[in-house]
Amino acid sequence: xxxxxxxxxxxxxxxxxxxxxxxxxxxxxxxxxxxxxxxxxxxxxxxxxxxxxxxxxxxxxxxxxxxxxxxxxxxxxxxxxxxxxxxxxxxxxxxxxxxxxxxxx
Amino acid sequence: xxxxxxxxxxxxxxxxxxxxxxxxxxxxxxxxxxxxxxxxxxxxxxxxxxxxxxxxxxxxxxxxxxxxxxxxxxxxxxxxxxxxxxxxxxxxxxxxxxxxxxxxxxxxxxxxxxxxxxxxxxxxxxxxxxxxxxxxx
Numbered sequence: 001x002x003x004x005x006x007x008x009x010x011x012x013x014x015x016x017x018x019x020x021x022x023x024x025x026x027x028x029x030x031x032x033x034x035x036x037x038x039x040x041x042x043x044x045x046x047x048x049x050x051x052x053x054x055x056x057x058x059x060x061x062x063x064x065x066x067x068x069x070x071x072x073x074x075x076x077x078x079x080x081x082x083x084x085x086x087x088x089x090x091x092x093x094x095x096x097x098x099x100x101x102x103x104x105x
Numbered sequence: 106x107x108x109x110x111x112x113x114x115x116x117x118x119x120x121x122x123x124x125x126x127x128x129x130x131x132x133x134x135x136x137x138x139x140x141x142x143x144x145x146x147x148x149x150x151x152x153x154x155x156x157x158x159x160x161x162x163x164x165x166x167x168x169x170x171x172x173x174x175x176x177x178x179x180x181x182x183x184x185x186x187x188x189x190x191x192x193x194x195x196x197x198x199x200x201x202x203x204x205x206x207x208x209x210x211x212x213x214x215x216x217x218x219x220x221x222x223x224x225x226x227x228x229x230x231x232x233x234x235x236x237x238x239x240x241x242x
Contacts, residue, residue: 009157010209010236015229080221081152081214084239088156099226 011088015097016069030058031100032090034074034082052089061094073100148172152214153242160236162207165196168228169211174220186223193231200232208233 032051033040040046041054060068070090074083090097148171168189169177176183178192197206208228212221228235 008160008209008238009240010160010238011154011157012162012207013235013237015225015235017226017229074218074222076218078218079214080212080216083218083221084152084212084214084237085154085156087237088154088239092156099222 011084011091013087013091013097015099029069029071029098031071031073032086034072034078034086036075036077037079037082039082039086048085048089051086052093055089055093055095058093058095063094065096068094068096069098070095071098071100147177147211149211149213150215151211151238151240153240155242157239157241160209160238162204162236164207164209164236165200165205166193166233167209167211168193168224170213170216170221170224172213172215174216176224186227189224190227190231193228193233197232203234206232206234207236209236209238211238 030042033043038045039048039051041051046054055070060070072083072086072090087097147169149169150172167177167179171177176186176189178189183189183192193208200206208231210225210228212224225235
């Protein structure tokens with residue numbers, strides 16, 4: 001049996017569960033869209049560095065918990081690489097990630 | 106006139122009787138501090154980001170999704186994301202402190218949303234805080 005001193009590198013993301021926001025609340029919440037490898041912040045295409053800068057400008061860590069929420073929406077073809085980078089950007093800037101679910105019809 | 110004095114050399118004995126005890130203590134120390142790498146052999150190409158930091162938290166469980174889409178909970182393959190939720194929920198049933206809710210999550214960078222998102226949600230539904238593992242860019 002092999003043992004190893006593991007010190008992995010990671011990001012911490014606490015995803016709130018079981019809460020559905022009203023449409024009015026959703027309108028006010030900043031949203032990050034991942035469409036394939038493209039990133040959109042409030043419907044404008046941004047690079048990952050630009051997303052970081054935009055999130056840093058929001059000063060999320062100084063906000064109340066309900067104003068720290070950033071919605072994260074993604075298309076079916078979004079890779080984990082893009083998702084991870086967006087998750088890392090939100091979490092490292094003090095945001096709380098809320099995953100947007102597609103409603104089943 | 107120079108008088109030469111013969112110096113008597115004393116033989117110093119190194120006590121080695123306790124060496125065995127010290128060696129065993131060191132082995133026990135490293136065994137306690139090290140972690141069993143259960144998912145080391147899984148084919149996972151980790152995602153890259155500048156934001157990753159060395160993890161200092163103690164994780165209660167390890168969840169991994171390999172490149173072939175196989176889901177693993179503490180090294181054992183499971184059938185679905187629901188099994189992850191139940192596993193995490195069972196582990197955290199008596200946990201109150203946030204520090205004891207961290208669940209390590211490893212996923213192959215190439216996988217699509219349909220494969221990883223149900224597992225992320227399952228960890229969150231089970232009450233876990235996700236420690237998503239990545240590499241420096």
